[in-house]
Amino acid sequence: MSNDTHVVYAVPTHLREREPFAFGRTVGEVAKLVAIGFVAAQVLGQDDLPTAVRWPAAVAVLVIGALWALVRIQHRPLEEWVGLAFRYGATPRRRVWRAGDADLALSLEAGADQTRRSWYELDRVRVRWNPSESSVVEKPVART
Secondary structure (H helix, E strand, O other): OOOOOOOOOOOOOOOOOOOOOEOOEOHHHHHHHHHHHHHHHHHHOOOOOOHHHHHHHHHHHHHHHHHHHHOEEOOEEHHHHHHHHHHHHHOOOOOOOOOOHHHHHHOOOOOOOOOOOOOOOHHHOOOOOOOOOOOOOOOOOOOO
């Protein structure tokens, strides 16, 4: 028997899962709730606004902020969905292929002929086979 000990390495399998911090919520969610609470307290503490405006504004900040921090759609937070919506709005709906500068430099007639600028002209291509010594087959000579 061998006295070698086997080393067992633990592979983290929890990287895609939410790790609860407090009350079943993650650190990010708790931090958002605390920040929203501070903003609502600042709105409530404004002496410039009348009381009839301060309370509904503070409640609106709390409700909207709590929804923003706690609501998840298909296991993703709302800020990811907003980012996806902006990315979707910024991408073009149609994609058109156009020849780049390197492709245009290959053909001398590319600037003059706009209809054929993205296609190679195959009548200009010369294919030459360089027969190697192993691929040359000698014809048998018939002796009479």
